[in-house]
Amino acid sequence: MGEAAKFKEEGNKYFNEGNFGEAASFYTKALCLKSITDNERSVFLKNRAACLLKLDKYHEAAADCSASLDICPMDPKALFRRCLALEQLGQFEEAYKDARKLVQVEPKNTAIQPVLRRLHCLIQDKVAKHLSTDNQVTQMFDLIFKNAAGDEEKRKQAANNLIVLAREQSGAEKIFQSNGIVRLMQLLEMEKDKDMQLTVIRVLSCLANESASRSVAILDHLSMRKILLYIGSASDQISTAMAYVLQNIINSITNLENIKKEREKHEAKRKAEPAARMRPFPFCFEKIDGAAIELIDSMLVPVIQLLGSNKLSACGRDNILELLIKFVTRKDGIGWSKKFIEAEGIQQLLTIAGTIPEHKTISVTQNSRMHVSLCLSKIYEDLISDQERDLFTEATEAYFTDLFKDEILESKLEAIMALAALLQGPSRVGNAILSREGVLDMILAMADSDSALHVKCAVEALVHSASKKEKCSGVIKQATPILKQLYQSQNDAIKVRALVGLCKLGSFGGDDASYKTFADGSNITLAKSCRRFLCNQTKDADLRKWAAEGLAYLTLDADIKEELVDDVDAIKSLIELAKIPDKGILYPVAQVFVNLTNSYDKKEIEPEMIELAKYAKQHIPEEHEKDKEPFISGRVSKLVKAGIVNALVAFSKSESESSNELLSRVYLAICSNKDHRGLVVQQGGAKALIPLANEGTEAGKIIASHALAKIAVTQNPEIAFPGQRVCEVVRPLLKLLQIDRTSIQNFEALMGLTNLAAMNDTVRNRIMNEKGFTQIEHYCYEDHEELRRAGVECMCNLVVNEEAQRLFKGENDRVKLLVLYSGAVEDPQLVRAATGALAVLTHDSGICHKVIDCTKQWFEVLTTVAAHELPDIQHRGLFILNNMMSADKEVATRLVESNMLEVLMAISKITEPERKAAVELANSALKKAEEWKLIAPVEPK
Secondary structure, eight states: OOHHHHHHHHHHHHHHTTOHHHHHHHHHHHHTOTTOOHHHHHHHHHHHHHHHHHTTOHHHHHHHHHHHHHHSTTOHHHHHHHHHHHHHTTOHHHHHHHHHHHHHHOTTOSTHHHHHHHHHHHHHHHHHHHHHHHHHHHHHHHHHHTTTTSOHHHHHHHHHHHHHHHHSHHHHHHHHHTTHHHHHHHHHHHOOOHHHHHHHHHHHHHHHTTOHHHHHHHHHHHOHHHHHHHHTOSOHHHHHHHHHHHHHHHHHHHTHHHHHHHHHHHHHHHHHOGGGOOOOOOOGGGGSOHHHHHHHHTTHHHHHHHHTOTTSOHHHHHHHHHHHHHHSOTTTSSOOHHHHHHTTHHHHHHHHHTOOGGGOSSOOOTTHHHHHHHHHHHHHHHOOSHHHHHHHHHHHHHHHHHHHHOSOHHHHHHHHHHHHHHHHSSHHHHHHHHTSTTHHHHHHHHHTSSOHHHHHHHHHHHHTSOSSGGGTHHHHHHHHHHHHHHTTOSOHHHHHHHHHHHHHHHTTTTTBTTOOSSOTTHHHHHHHHHHHHHHOTTSOHHHHHHHHHHHHHHTTSHHHHHHHHTOHHHHHHHHHHHTSSOTTTHHHHHHHHHHHTTOSOOOOOOHHHHHHHHHTTOOOOOBOGGGSTTHHHHHHHHHHHTTHHHHHHHHTTOOOHHHHHHHHHHHHHHHTSHHHHHHHHHTTHHHHHHHHHHSSOHHHHHHHHHHHHHHHHHSOHHHHSTTTHHHHTHHHHHHTTSTTSOHHHHHHHHHHHHHHHTTOHHHHHHHHHTTHHHHHHHHHTOSSHHHHHHHHHHHHHHTTSHHHHHTTSSSOSHHHHHHHHHTOTTOHHHHHHHHHHHHHHTTSHHHHHHHHHSOTTHHHHHHHHHTOSSHHHHHHHHHHHHHHHHHOHHHHHHHHHTTHHHHHHHHHTOOOGGGHHHHHHHHHHHHHHHHTTSSOOOOOO
């Protein structure tokens, strides 16, 4: 009898005994033989598939059947078994096809008949559901149009039902195929009810989502002119809803979101495999189809023309600005930056920024100027050559030249306000304008005028006269006498702006305890003034926002941090202030909390540089005693007690990436104390951190991921990340394993992943699908002993996954590494992790063979582990030996021949209660050796 036939016979025997795992292993051995014919391979594949079906491994079973059918295309058993596997996987149509083929091959096959009937019913149900969607769409349109003069509530409910249907791709496609876009256009034009109009627009938004064909159809039927007309509506809801329609149209036509996902995968792979020297991912704009770019570019001029229109509502203007911020760049958008400048878009942005609300020339909101600053910054940073930057500069200079030449004072006032916005955006360009002859003098003159409006605008420009705190002295120092004078003003709007200017000057030294801009105590006095404004609930939000900005500068001073954190009313006022829906408020409030928790980036100065600075008699920054422990932890605890976690959760819905980065920093500072992590989970902080870890600035995502890792290390993952949320945490944690992260980030990510991998196979599958195995394995080879140990501990939990186990098979040294680590007597934790992994892996007989063949030290290592002084490690060692003795006769024979029998017999006689589990496994292994007839049965005494 040949070797293949022997393996088949053994496999059949185990299958008939119900030992399907063992049977599958023999069929696998047969498939590994090079001498088998194609027909034999087909038989072994479908036999193994039968085992896999019994073991509920449906993916693998279907794959084996497909491989068998590649050899024998109409084999009845392979068709039947693949049909069963596909049915369990929910692939009913494919399963039905296999069942029909089998009936054609074997019409009298009785086993397939009940399966065929069952699948027929399932497919009929699916068709009925599809037809039900068709009927629902028809019914909803009938209720809307045929009942036009009837029950208005029913019509509105029908329209709302269309939104629900349109959210599903099948429903959206049915609406589209039912001439739905034309009918919705008719409804939009004839309907006078604003609520109904809003509902129709929301249906259109759902239709445009993730479908280029539907988006083009909407654009054709609705037209860009009407889209912009609705965005310009006086109704904030209609304006915002139509802006979402346009956003979805642009995303769908350009496929932008999928391009971003492709970039994310590319960059993750590039960082994970530096040796591959992959090229950076191109700008998103470069990956967009040429026809799509041409269509999208046709929107640019109408958008720019609308920006400066006095017919556009304030909300509509903000919606257009937000769309520009989202899409204008080459890197993340549709590449409008240069085209926008050439189409005179910069002048339109500066016109919006320079608008004085009191003059009512065009409608703006309190957020409009900040939107302009951000948009200008996005465009400038996206420019890729000096020539393009010169175009930007020329456009801004042309705007300011025209206004500064104008004799009308209001024109100069508008220029000053536009300059304030420019200084908050691309500050280099703003400072160039500010340095022009006569500009600063004009601002100072206005600040000293009798007009409250002029003074307010001039002071605001002075406050924003430098984008970096360390550069703020140059301009503001010249204005210090005027700022001090204006601080005495009875006009709160002027007084608070002057206060912020003084705060900015007072913070010139940053957190350097040795540098004082003003006399001792002056900064504390300024901070008290800010707190008075902040805590006065009768003041409007704008005044309190300025007070928060003043504190954002002053709280770099450790003495002020301590005073502020003890002022519970001020902390609660900051929290309540940030809840106001003004996009300019959150950032200064978040910056205050970052300063209080010392969670800002602090550059470490090399000791050699300090000595060099002393020698050169240069100023050396000094750290304040209160910027060290235990003061920092004390401040964090006080903020937690004041309710900052609930506040952070509420703030986390911000659309500002910069603000979200600051929130992430505060979260990390709180989570650094393990006693606070339970409260963070309890109050929803773990849930709020996930989007912060996936979206925003690169630094913000890493910081939020680190906070999640800290939570995952000490909290029960089932409570911290219930349901599907636990899978969402995997990717952020894997980001922390990249080689450019810090050791503490690597370590805590590994520990967090270890806990996650212990939960269930769904999580382990996610780790494997995210290419986590390779990243985790990298740390198993680390020189740093704690990182190496953490890597092996994580691998110990991950190898429960079948795909992870498969990677230990074949030609590699992974098993050898675990065997050698199991012998690392000086590191019990590493031994515990390595033996735990081997205890799982040695359920596979192939791995058992590898344990013996991988190194000559295997006997010494296993003997050491089996006799280990720690009971839990000894238990794992005996578990491995029992698995190996049970694997097959060849492995068992080699164990017995190696004198491992003596070790097992010695352990079987141990009477210590804590080693009872090891003794039972030793007896089990000896019993197996008896069954293999390798040793004589031991007669009971």
